[in-house]
Amino acid sequence: xxxIMTWTGWLLALLQTTLFxxxxxxxxxxxxxxxxxxxxxxAPRYVQPYRDLIKLxxxxxxxxxxxxxxxxxxxxxxxxxTIVAAATVPLVATELPTTAIADMLVLIGFLAxxxxxxxxxxxxxxxxFGGMGASREVSLASLAEPALLMVVFTIAMxxxxxxxSNAMTHLLESGLVLRPSLLFALLGLLLVAVAETGRVPVxxxxxxxxxxxxxxxxxxxxxxxxxxxMEWAAQLKLxxxxxxxxxxxxxxxIATEFTAAALAxxxxxxxxxxxxxxxxxxxxxxxxxxxxxxxxxQFLNLAFLxxxxxxLTHIIxxxxx
Amino acid sequence: xxxxxxFAAVMASLLSAAVSLGAHRRIAVLRALAFPLLGLAxxxxxxxxxxxxxSGAVFTDxxxxxxxxxxxxxxxxxxxxxxxIIIGIVTxxxxxxxxxxxxxxxxxxxxxxxxxxxxxxxxxGMLLVVLADDAFMFMIAWEVMSLSSYFLVVFHHExxxxxxxxxxxxxxxHVGGLMILLGYGVLATxxxxxxxxxxxxxxxxxxxxxxxxxxxFIGFGMKAGLVPLHAWLPEAHPVAPSHISALMSGVMLKVAxxxxxxxxxxxxxxxxxxxxxxxxxxxxxxxxxxVLYALQQNDLKRLLAYSSIENIGVxxxxxxxxxxxxxxxxxxxxxxxxxAALFHAFNHALFKSLLFLGAGAVIQRSxxxxxxxxxxxxxxxxxTGVFFLVGVISISSLPPFNGFxxxxxxxxxxxxxxxxDNGVLRILIPFTAAMLALTGALVVVCFVKAYGIxxxxxxxxxxxxxxxxxxWGMRSAQGLLxxxxxxxxxxxxxxxxxxxxxxxQLLGTGLPSVTAHxxxxxxxxxxxxxxYSAPLVLLGLLLAWFLAWxLLHPRGPRSIRRGDPWDCGFGPLSSRMQYTGTAFAQPxxxxxxxxxxxxxxxxxxxxxxxxxxxxxxxxQQIIDHSWAALYEPxxxxxxxxxxxxxxxxxxxxxxxxxxxxxTLLLLLWLIS
Numbered sequence: 001x002x003x004i005m006t007w008t009g010w011l012l013a014l015l016q017t018t019l020f021x022x023x024x025x026x027x028x029x030x031x032x033x034x035x036x037x038x039x040x041x042x043a044p045r046y047v048q049p050y051r052d053l054i055k056l057x058x059x060x061x062x063x064x065x066x067x068x069x070x071x072x073x074x075x076x077x078x079x080x081x082t083i084v085a086a087a088t089v090p091l092v093a094t095e096l097p098t099t100a101i102a103d104m105l106v107l108i109g110f111l112a113x114x115x116x117x118x119x120x121x122x123x124x125x126x127x128x129f130g131g132m133g134a135s136r137e138v139s140l141a142s143l144a145e146p147a148l149l150m151v152v153f154t155i156a157m158x159x160x161x162x163x164x165s166n167a168m169t170h171l172l173e174s175g176l177v178l179r180p181s182l183l184f185a186l187l188g189l190l191l192v193a194v195a196e197t198g199r200v201p202v203x204x205x206x207x208x209x210x211x212x213x214x215x216x217x218x219x220x221x222x223x224x225x226x227x228x229x230m231e232w233a234a235q236l237k238l239x240x241x242x243x244x245x246x247x248x249x250x251x252x253x254i255a256t257e258f259t260a261a262a263l264a265x266x267x268x269x270x271x272x273x274x275x276x277x278x279x280x281x282x283x284x285x286x287x288x289x290x291x292x293x294x295x296x297x298q299f300l301n302l303a304f305l306x307x308x309x310x311x312l313t314h315i316i317x318x319x320x321x
Numbered sequence: 322x323x324x325x326x327x328f329a330a331v332m333a334s335l336l337s338a339a340v341s342l343g344a345h346r347r348i349a350v351l352r353a354l355a356f357p358l359l360g361l362a363x364x365x366x367x368x369x370x371x372x373x374x375x376s377g378a379v380f381t382d383x384x385x386x387x388x389x390x391x392x393x394x395x396x397x398x399x400x401x402x403x404x405x406i407i408i409g410i411v412t413x414x415x416x417x418x419x420x421x422x423x424x425x426x427x428x429x430x431x432x433x434x435x436x437x438x439x440x441x442x443x444x445x446g447m448l449l450v451v452l453a454d455d456a457f458m459f460m461i462a463w464e465v466m467s468l469s470s471y472f473l474v475v476f477h478h479e480x481x482x483x484x485x486x487x488x489x490x491x492x493x494x495h496v497g498g499l500m501i502l503l504g505y506g507v508l509a510t511x512x513x514x515x516x517x518x519x520x521x522x523x524x525x526x527x528x529x530x531x532x533x534x535x536x537x538f539i540g541f542g543m544k545a546g547l548v549p550l551h552a553w554l555p556e557a558h559p560v561a562p563s564h565i566s567a568l569m570s571g572v573m574l575k576v577a578x579x580x581x582x583x584x585x586x587x588x589x590x591x592x593x594x595x596x597x598x599x600x601x602x603x604x605x606x607x608x609x610x611x612v613l614y615a616l617q618q619n620d621l622k623r624l625l626a627y628s629s630i631e632n633i634g635v636x637x638x639x640x641x642x643x644x645x646x647x648x649x650x651x652x653x654x655x656x657x658x659x660x661a662a663l664f665h666a667f668n669h670a671l672f673k674s675l676l677f678l679g680a681g682a683v684i685q686r687s688x689x690x691x692x693x694x695x696x697x698x699x700x701x702x703x704x705t706g707v708f709f710l711v712g713v714i715s716i717s718s719l720p721p722f723n724g725f726x727x728x729x730x731x732x733x734x735x736x737x738x739x740x741x742d743n744g745v746l747r748i749l750i751p752f753t754a755a756m757l758a759l760t761g762a763l764v765v766v767c768f769v770k771a772y773g774i775x776x777x778x779x780x781x782x783x784x785x786x787x788x789x790x791x792x793w794g795m796r797s798a799q800g801l802l803x804x805x806x807x808x809x810x811x812x813x814x815x816x817x818x819x820x821x822x823x824x825x826q827l828l829g830t831g832l833p834s835v836t837a838h839x840x841x842x843x844x845x846x847x848x849x850x851x852x853y854s855a856p857l858v859l860l861g862l863l864l865a866w867f868l869a870w871x872l873l874h875p876r877g878p879r880s881i882r883r884g885d886p887w888d889c890g891f892g893p894l895s896s897r898m899q900y901t902g903t904a905f906a907q908p909x910x911x912x913x914x915x916x917x918x919x920x921x922x923x924x925x926x927x928x929x930x931x932x933x934x935x936x937x938x939x940x941q942q943i944i945d946h947s948w949a950a951l952y953e954p955x956x957x958x959x960x961x962x963x964x965x966x967x968x969x970x971x972x973x974x975x976x977x978x979x980x981x982x983x984t985l986l987l988l989l990w991l992i993s
Contacts, residue, residue, distance in 0.1 A: 057873055064886035066779060068699045070710075080865035087861065100842070101854045101861065102720075105732055109720040112765060116719055119769045123900065125886045126696070126778030131900020138769050139908035142762035149732075149758035153751055157739050162851045221886055225873055297912045308755065315739070315747045 006097075008258055013096040017087040020243075024086075024235040025049035027242060027274055034282030049235070056228035064125045064221055074121035075222065075229035078114045082233040082240070085110035089243050092266040093255035094165035103162040104152045108145065111196070111240075114233060115141055122218030133217025136293065140202070140214070143300040144195045147188055150307035154185040155248060158314050164248070172251045181318055184310030186249045191303035193241035195296065198234070200285040202296050205234075239274075246273035324380040324397050326369035327405060327452060333362035334412075334444040341437020348427050352420040355437045359444065360416030366448060367409025373402035377822040387457060394516055396454035399822040400587070403663060404451045404579045407670040410805065411571045412444055414798040415564045418678050421792030422564055425685050436476060436562065442469035443568065447576050456505035456515040463501065463580075467494040467544075470573060473565045474557045486556035493543055493553040500540030501580065507533040508588055520588045530589050534596050537584040538603075544577035545633045548607040549947040554630060555614070559622035559690070563681025566622060570629045571674035575666050578636055585644070586659075587827055597644025598749065600637050605753045608634030608760040613916050616767045616909060617943040619692045619902045621680045624771055625673065628716065631760060632669040636662050638757055639731045645746060646734075647828075654737050656824040656832050657845050661730035663820050668723040668809060672715040675802035679709035682795055683775065686788040692902045694782040695775040701788045706776050708799035713768040715806040718761055721859040723810035726843070728761060729853055730817075733845045763909070770905045779896040811855045814840045903941060918944040 029049045036043035063072070088102040088110075102110070115137065122134035156162045158181055159170040171182075195202045198215040207213055219230045247254055253269025255262035291299065337358035344350035373380065377399055384393040397405070419440075426433060446466030453459035471494070475487035509515050512523030525533065539550070546554040558566050586592065611631030618624035639662025647655035682705040683698060684690055699706035711722070718724035735757070738750035780786040790796075809816050817835055825831040835845050844852045874880075888894045910919065919941065926936040969980075 061881045062884045063881055065883050066697070066700075066886075068697075068777065070699060070777065076866050076869050079869050080862050083865040083869075084858070084861045098861075100848070100852045101857045103851050103853060105729055105851075106720055106725075106853055106858065109718070109725055109729075112717075112762075113714075113719040116714070116717060116765055116769060120773055120777060123769075123773035124777040126896065126899045127886055127888070127894060128898050128900060129887075131773070131778075131905060134769065134773060135900060135905040135908060138766040139912070142759070142766045142909070143912070145762035146755055146758040150751075150755050153736060153754060156736050157751070160739070161849060162733070162736065163849065166849055229869065229873070293908070294911065304755075308752070311751050312748060315744070315751070 009095070009097045012093060012258060012263075013087065013098040016091050016093065016096065017083065017098070020086040020089070020091050020239065021083055021232075021236060024232065024239040025053065027239050027278060028235045030275060031238075031278045031282050031285075034279050035286055038283060038286040053228050053232060056223075056231070057225045059224040061224035061226055063223075066125065067221075068124055070117075071121055071124040071221075072226070074117045074124075075226040075233075077117045078121075079229040079233045081110045081114040081117075082236045085114070086236055086240055088164065089240055090165050090168060090247060090254065091243055091270055092263055093258065094168050095256060096165065099163055099165035104156065104164055104167075105149070105162055107164070107240075108148055108152065111237065112141075112145065114237070118218055118230070121222075125221045127221065129217045129220050133214055133220070136214045137218060140195060140296055140300065143297055144192050144303070147300055147304035147307050148192045148196070150304060150311060151185045151189045151192065154181055154188075154307060154310040154314055157311065158182065158318065168247055168251045168254060169256060171248065172254065172256070179314075179318060181310045181314035182249065184306050184313060186245070188303045188307035188310060189241075189245055189249075191299060191306070193245060194281075195300055195303070197238040197241055199238075199281065201288045201291045202299065204290050242274050242277050243270065246270060246277055323369045323372040323376075323378075323402075324382055324395065326365045326372070327397055327448070330362045330366035330369060330405075330409070331445055331448050331452075333358050333365065334441050334448065336441075337362065338438045338441025338445065341434060341441060344433045344437045348420075348423055348433060351423060351433055351437050355441065356416045356419045359419070359441065360413050362444060362448075363409045363412030363414075363416055365409070366405045367413065369397070370402040370405030370409060373397050374399050374406065374819050374822055377826055379826065381454065391455065391457055391515060393458040394454040394518075395452050395458075396517070397452060399826045400579070400582065401451040403667065403820060403823060404575060405448070407575050407667060408444065408447050408451070408572050410802075411568060411670055411674045414674060414678065414802050415568055417794050417801070418564050418567075418681070418798035421795040422562070422681055422685060424792075426562075431476065435472060436565075439469040439472040440565065440568075443473060443565075443573075447572060450576050451579055454517045456502075456509060456517070456520070459580075460498070460502055460505070463498060466573065466576065467491075467498060470494075470561075470565075470569060473569075474561050476562055476565070477560060480560075483560040486553070486560050490553045490557040493550070497540045497543030497550075500536045500543070501584075502540075504533050504536035504540060504584060507536065508584075517583075517588060521590065525589065525591075527591075527593065530591060531593065531596070533589055534585055534593075537581060537589075538596075538599065541577045541581035541584070542603070542637075545574050545581070545637075546607075546630045547603050547633060547637065548610045548630065549951050551607070551611070551630045552945065552947055552952055555618075555623050555626045555945075558626035558629070559620060563622070563677055563684060566625075567674040567677035567681070570626060570677055571670045574629060574633055575670050578633070578640075578666050582640065582663075586647075592644045592647045592655075594645045594648030594743075594746070597641045597646075597648055598746070599641070600644060601641030601749070601753050604634045604637030604639075604641050605756040606634070607631070608638060609756055609763075610916065612760050612763045612767055613909075613913055614943070614945065616763060616770070616906050617917060620690050621683065621692055621695075621771065621775060622677070622690060624692075624767070625676050625680060628764070628767065629669075629673055631764065632665070632673065632716075635728070635731065635757065635760070636666050636669070638662075638753060639665060639734070641753075642731070642734050642750065645741070645750070646737075649741055649743065649746070651737075651740060652828065652830045653832060654734060654740065656821075656828065656830050657730070657737075657835070658734035659824055660817055660820050660832065660835075661727055661734055663823060664730060664813070664816060665724075665727035667816065667820070668715065668727050668806070671802055671805050671809065672712045672724060675708060675712040675799060675806065676716065678795070678799050678802070679705050679712060682791045682799070683709075683788075686791060687782075687785045689782060689785055692771065692774045695780070695785050696778045696896060696899065697776070697780040698785065698788060699776040701780075701785070702790060704796045705791060705799060708796075708803040709776065710772060711803040711806055713772045715810065717765045717768050719765075721810050721855045721862065723806050723813070726810055726813035726816075726853070726855060728757070730843075730845055731757065733851050736851075737846065766906075766909060770902055774900075774902045774905065778899045779894075781896045781899070811859050812840070813843050813853075813855055817843065903939075916946070918946055918949065920944065
């Protein structure tokens, strides 16, 4: 651990986090443009999400009369927790010092912290929407989180580490061995990612219809820069899950040393992987319809079972080899 | 030195009990003498514990009281020391909180003598339990603790429900006490004496060791509130005054955990992995059911009481893992799980006391115990609101607070299951870890509900709308515990280093790697496997927050405008439009439907044409399945047996004489 505690390491970690935060809206618009393509709609331009964010940051905040200080602090906490979560995920290079600060379990903790304040903020004004959104969000998350942890367990047991960068390096070194446990874990993680980031078929990020919304219901009362932070945090969360799927299960190309060539390769590789993943998500969202709220638990149970199956396969088939 | 401090703590709490005898409806006595003495007791106990724990030494002594052939033997070792610290910190906070809180009873007709005397005795009892070094003294202290807390539970004895809760508590405390006594009996038989020292060296056959373990597990588990022996807990904790609830839930349950660890790991010694599996399974079930029941409660203190069952479950999961690893020849991993469990016990004492004190502040100021009538308390009781939020974040195990650090350690221990040889265990442990994960996620739901409904939104009743700040003493008690929660969360390495003295002394095995990379990093197995740096996590969060604030916060006179919330164009928003706690928990009530026995009644009164609804009332009751499955059958059985036995009672003196005659004959035959 001592060898990574260098100034270059910290600097790279900072740069990588900045890149992560800056590119999150780009991934969102890439998915949206793909969706537009499949749905024969005219797509917004690539700069649109950035324009939206800038517009929101410039706008005056309209705050409900009875909003408590927690309501005003929540966007900053949610945003900060999501940034710190992003900082711990290797995007371009592994072996960065930030991955030693927090492992996969802590990463889940950060996301839970963000969700906790998001839900509390939803309940703060005292409208029915906010309470409804918060209730649905935490209820579904309480089923998604064990599935996510089970995925983490499966990965951690096969690489014998909960450290993300060690996990990636380990999988990179062991080469592409077809491991059933990792396949199950991947499937589980895909389902969890869809639920956690509020995509179709669990939630629809583009809707404001009260019967269907989860995430939007909680942030309905936000405006101006607060709304911008909440939206940005949501895009960042989508990106985190994208990078997790891309870099854990398909770790090729990620830089393991700090040379310019390796970092450039890493950047290109992760861009290509995320683009592919986004395209697949867009197709899936076009093909699927949103499911009823009370079918989502079955969906998440499936995710949990897949992850559990992954862990059991690892224990039965792969342990000791 | 440390032992003398511990004795001083015991004396101070005894003195506090004695002083309270003069407090008949005179709160001044309690405020000026009894509570300061309790505070002194708490502080000295904590210091005594800290000295012992940091030095890792063992102090013993014999007191010239007790039976002529068995004087009370006292021992202060690192394990006792940790629990002394737990008792000390919470007692100190309670002593700060108490005087302000009791204002409510100043003009009531409750004699405060009872409260003062039994609070002092209760704390004395708990201190003596962790200091005891023979079964005799242990049982006496245990009974003092149980009996005095019974009188505290029935403080509001004019209500029938409280008397019922008190009776149930007394009954179960004594069934549990009997089990513990029998467990010590088994150990004393093999160890030739009641002293713990002779029990430690006893050679038990595996069968008798398991019998002693089972008795201890049931006895201490009953006190700690493991499912299905938990029935008294959600009844008794909420009815006591809130600072007593904090002591009972935050501390007394930990004393039971102490007893369990002392008996199973120290006195019995040779751990069998099967015991660990038992603890693991019962712990998992307790954790999951505890939180599921907590989730559906609308009484704030009842919710907290059920959540204690959940946390005790988590502690027993840690202890179970420790026993599994120790029993299958991996002492290092066992030590890691034991440290995680002890750390969680410490953390639970801090945040659960904090939450109960917060609930006490809310109840004193609003006279409401039902969540559905609260709301908007954050702006009315800002200090309590912030401290309660700290407690809620800690109990929901979110980084960087203390609950997260200990659960992270438990997960890390569970992840090492791959090193075990037994295939069943390798599958079972990840599965219990998944149960723990589910529990953790449900705790978040439970406490988002509790905090969101009680402290956020709009007030739902007039009394809550007019709630005012509590006294400085009450605020500082909560602040103290909140700061302790943050410190234990941000500096887990320091706490873990202290706790590591316990296995080093108890089992002779330490854990060198846990803080091998300095105080900044927690690396339980090795830095390659897992590392967590809580101080840097906090720093990162603050940095990200600061940057977002600095860069994105525009400076201008008109950056914020206040306006009405969005009400769908339906007229002004009222507090009756808010989501209620019942509604909040509804999705999970539906998803986990078989877990509860829900009695729901909806009454709808319409006008004659049947179109317009005049009145609509909804009543819902959540009943614990364990009542129907376990307690009611036992109750029926006891009644049945009692009815049979009454046939002996004829009311005829000649038949009674015959009974005596035959009994004498039988005894003579037995002797000869």
